[in-house]
Amino acid sequence: MSVHKIAVIAGDGIGPEVIEEGVKVLEAVARIAGGFSFEFTHFPWGCEYYLEHGTMMPEDGLEQLQKFDAVYLGAVGYPGVPDHISLRELLLKIRKQFDQYVNVRPVRLLQGAPCPLKDVTRDQIDMVVIRENSEGEYSGAGDWLFRGKPEEVVLQTGVFSRKGTERIIRYAYELARKMGKSLTSISKANALNYSMVFWDQVFEEVGREYPDVETKSYLVDAASMYFVKQPERFQIVVTSNLFGDIITDLGAAIAGGMGLAAGANLNPERIYPSMFEPIHGSAPDIAHKGIANPLAAIWSASQILDFFGHEGWGANVLDVIEQVMVDKKALTPDMGGTATTVDVGTEVVALLSTIHIKHV
Amino acid sequence: MSVHKIAVIAGDGIGPEVIEEGVKVLEAVARIAGGFSFEFTHFPWGCEYYLEHGTMMPEDGLEQLQKFDAVYLGAVGYPGVPDHISLRELLLKIRKQFDQYVNVRPVRLLQGAPCPLKDVTRDQIDMVVIRENSEGEYSGAGDWLFRGKPEEVVLQTGVFSRKGTERIIRYAYELARKMGKSLTSISKANALNYSMVFWDQVFEEVGREYPDVETKSYLVDAASMYFVKQPERFQIVVTSNLFGDIITDLGAAIAGGMGLAAGANLNPERIYPSMFEPIHGSAPDIAHKGIANPLAAIWSASQILDFFGHEGWGANVLDVIEQVMVDKKALTPDMGGTATTVDVGTEVVALLSTIHIKHV
Numbered sequence: 001m002s003v004h005k006i007a008v009i010a011g012d013g014i015g016p017e018v019i020e021e022g023v024k025v026l027e028a029v030a031r032i033a034g035g036f037s038f039e040f041t042h043f044p045w046g047c048e049y050y051l052e053h054g055t056m057m058p059e060d061g062l063e064q065l066q067k068f069d070a071v072y073l074g075a076v077g078y079p080g081v082p083d084h085i086s087l088r089e090l091l092l093k094i095r096k097q098f099d100q101y102v103n104v105r106p107v108r109l110l111q112g113a114p115c116p117l118k119d120v121t122r123d124q125i126d127m128v129v130i131r132e133n134s135e136g137e138y139s140g141a142g143d144w145l146f147r148g149k150p151e152e153v154v155l156q157t158g159v160f161s162r163k164g165t166e167r168i169i170r171y172a173y174e175l176a177r178k179m180g181k182s183l184t185s186i187s188k189a190n191a192l193n194y195s196m197v198f199w200d201q202v203f204e205e206v207g208r209e210y211p212d213v214e215t216k217s218y219l220v221d222a223a224s225m226y227f228v229k230q231p232e233r234f235q236i237v238v239t240s241n242l243f244g245d246i247i248t249d250l251g252a253a254i255a256g257g258m259g260l261a262a263g264a265n266l267n268p269e270r271i272y273p274s275m276f277e278p279i280h281g282s283a284p285d286i287a288h289k290g291i292a293n294p295l296a297a298i299w300s301a302s303q304i305l306d307f308f309g310h311e312g313w314g315a316n317v318l319d320v321i322e323q324v325m326v327d328k329k330a331l332t333p334d335m336g337g338t339a340t341t342v343d344v345g346t347e348v349v350a351l352l353s354t355i356h357i358k359h360v
Numbered sequence: 361m362s363v364h365k366i367a368v369i370a371g372d373g374i375g376p377e378v379i380e381e382g383v384k385v386l387e388a389v390a391r392i393a394g395g396f397s398f399e400f401t402h403f404p405w406g407c408e409y410y411l412e413h414g415t416m417m418p419e420d421g422l423e424q425l426q427k428f429d430a431v432y433l434g435a436v437g438y439p440g441v442p443d444h445i446s447l448r449e450l451l452l453k454i455r456k457q458f459d460q461y462v463n464v465r466p467v468r469l470l471q472g473a474p475c476p477l478k479d480v481t482r483d484q485i486d487m488v489v490i491r492e493n494s495e496g497e498y499s500g501a502g503d504w505l506f507r508g509k510p511e512e513v514v515l516q517t518g519v520f521s522r523k524g525t526e527r528i529i530r531y532a533y534e535l536a537r538k539m540g541k542s543l544t545s546i547s548k549a550n551a552l553n554y555s556m557v558f559w560d561q562v563f564e565e566v567g568r569e570y571p572d573v574e575t576k577s578y579l580v581d582a583a584s585m586y587f588v589k590q591p592e593r594f595q596i597v598v599t600s601n602l603f604g605d606i607i608t609d610l611g612a613a614i615a616g617g618m619g620l621a622a623g624a625n626l627n628p629e630r631i632y633p634s635m636f637e638p639i640h641g642s643a644p645d646i647a648h649k650g651i652a653n654p655l656a657a658i659w660s661a662s663q664i665l666d667f668f669g670h671e672g673w674g675a676n677v678l679d680v681i682e683q684v685m686v687d688k689k690a691l692t693p694d695m696g697g698t699a700t701t702v703d704v705g706t707e708v709v710a711l712l713s714t715i716h717i718k719h720v
């Protein structure tokens with residue numbers, strides 16, 4: 001019996017509420033499937049911790065996490081704690097220190113999910129965005145000169161290394177090959193005359209090793225337009241840290257909203273733990289009301305199952321999420337229902353035990 | 361009788377075809393309105409010029425343009441000429457050298473325009489995006505180190521000056537005040553820890569001088585999402601060069617497509633000529649077929665009228681564009697019609713002479 005050890009950082013706002021349902025689902029899957037189990041350890045880190053201790057996590061926080069196979073993160077952010085602290089000292093720190101250089105974000109319109117686009121059918125929105133997650137525009141390099149003077153000037157430098165650029169592009173090619181899908185690179189070489197020229201070059205170079213993979217290349221502005229007008233153009237997408245950030249929120253918007261968007265931060269070599277999160281924020285305005293939508297956190301749970309090699313069960317959880325949306329019996333207010341967060345989790349668990357399990 | 365002197369750079373692909381209709385419309389307006397006229401001088405610059413002369417425009421190109429009040433640009437770009445040449449040496453060079461630091465892009469769903477969003481009514485998409493147009497992410501600063509070695513690293517530096525940041529934000533506040541609308545800043549301080557922290561700071565500082573203007577602030581990822589889900593949140597928007605590029609293509613997507621998107625590159629001090637352009641590309645695949653949609657170029661013509669103080673006529677031209685889309689009698693194939701480029705221009709001119717002129 002293999003035991004998957006998971007560090008839970010439920011975080012702030014609605015984080016704990018939605019993660020609780022995700023944990024419930026993972027435990028149910030382990031119970032039904034047999035052969036593996038989860039061991040969850042909770043870490044009370046986040047903005048409340050910060051207000052008490054002056055840091056988002058203890059000094060040896062990363063060392064503590066290192067002992068786990070995966071991190072399951074809710075959301076961080078709290079009125080009164082500046083974003084550059086709550087994010088830089090927790091979410092971004094873990095991504096970077098654990099070399100989680102691959103951010104996998106499915107953009108898939110599930111059955112029953114609300115779509116804001118006219119004339120778009122389900123099969124037209126079915127992509128996986130591979131976002132570079134460790135460097136690029138988010139390197140944090142820069143300078144602030146002549147502060148307060150008329151000649152004041154602020155510099156922000158994107159850092160694109162050969163290693164960093166090559167490995168994310170290679171990851172995407174491998175995935176495209178494995179799934180038999182086309183690969184689209186999103187960049188902006190016509191205006192970003194160093195970084196994106198390099199990006200395009202590496203995309204082409206690595207591509208020579210994958211002659212079987214069909215490739216396309218879009219400028220980020222054109223890509224944003226086509227996400228809305230013709231999302232069926234995209235299957236596997238690979239892009240930089242910042243462009244991936246923007247394009248996946250846009251992806252979430254067209255595929256049912258933030259209540260349904262999950263992201264995996266992977267260290268593919270498994271030297272460090274990988275991290276799984278719903279990509280929505282902590283939504284302090286609706287926290288503690290029991291009405292937060294846990295479906296994104298449950299989708300993250302499905303990514304955790306994939307990560308541990310239980311892809312069949314990952315797919316089953318997605319099927320159940322679809323079922324819940326089609327049934328419309330247990331949906332939170334943001335999706336037009338009246339159910340509580342707990343109701344949704346409970347319904348997912350109930351369906352998991354009863355529906356015809358397809359993928360095992 | 362005032363004479364407005366306009367340099368026309370029709371450019372490549374469909375550029376000449378659509379600009380010809382814009383010129384036709386401007387001449388018709390001058391004829392009907394009386395009191396002013398246009399003088400057009402054509403410059404054959406662009407990619408064909410490049411293939412012949414090795415430069416996109418002559419050495420003294422900018423000096424030649426300096427004698428005009430405005431530049432009317434079609435589109436540049438041609439298969440075989442790398443983008444970084446066609447754009448950097450013409451479009452971006454003019455924007456930068458003529459200090460056209462304000463890029464005004466209306467995002468407005470006209471009556472009759474196709475909208476890809478469900479449940480969105482016309483009044484929900486009505487904004488003006490003010491994009492910084494002279495520096496920021498597009499400064500072109502960077503470095504490419506250890507080329508071809510494993511330690512290869514490429515740097516791209518965004519340069520945000522006090523002067524550059526303050527003047528664009530001030531322009532936007534002035535516009536918001538004048539139009540009695542809210543002002544939204546789009547940035548990304550939680551990840552771009554120098555440039556966007558500075559941007560947010562300047563937005564707040566300048567805002568103190570405009571206590572009457574309601575302000576909002578969005579992260580660029582969230583803003584992209586809301587452009588699709590709740591575009592009514594935005595009225596006047598101010599943002600950086602790169603974010604403005606992305607967000608206005610997205611804006612074009614929700615407001616009828618690239619066939620309807622125009623942009624003005626302004627030097628508000630009028631020390632240098634300003635430049636007006638449809639924001640679509642040169643579309644070589646449909647060039648010389650007479651089927652390109654000239655409505656974006658005609659919308660640009662309306663911006664030219666505004667710029668010369670003929671706002672009433674600018675508004676009339678927009679009314680006529682709406683009328684053409686509602687009538688559906690003279691639309692190009694991209695909008696579901698069978699009309700030629702020339703037909704559309706002719707129809708606009710015909711309507712201009714006959715419809716009830718509202719704004720003068």
Ligand SMILES: CC(C)[C@H](C(=O)O)[C@@H](O)C(=O)O
Nearest residue numbers: 087091092245279550551581
């Ligand atoms: C919170 C923020 C720093 C983060 C990012 O931009 O990476 C978030 O938007 C995301 O997409 O995971």
Ligand SMILES: CC(C)[C@H](C(=O)O)[C@@H](O)C(=O)O
Nearest residue numbers: 190191221447451452605639
């Ligand atoms: C052609 C390109 C350099 C340009 C830009 O990104 O500024 C275009 O996309 C635009 O929006 O005007």
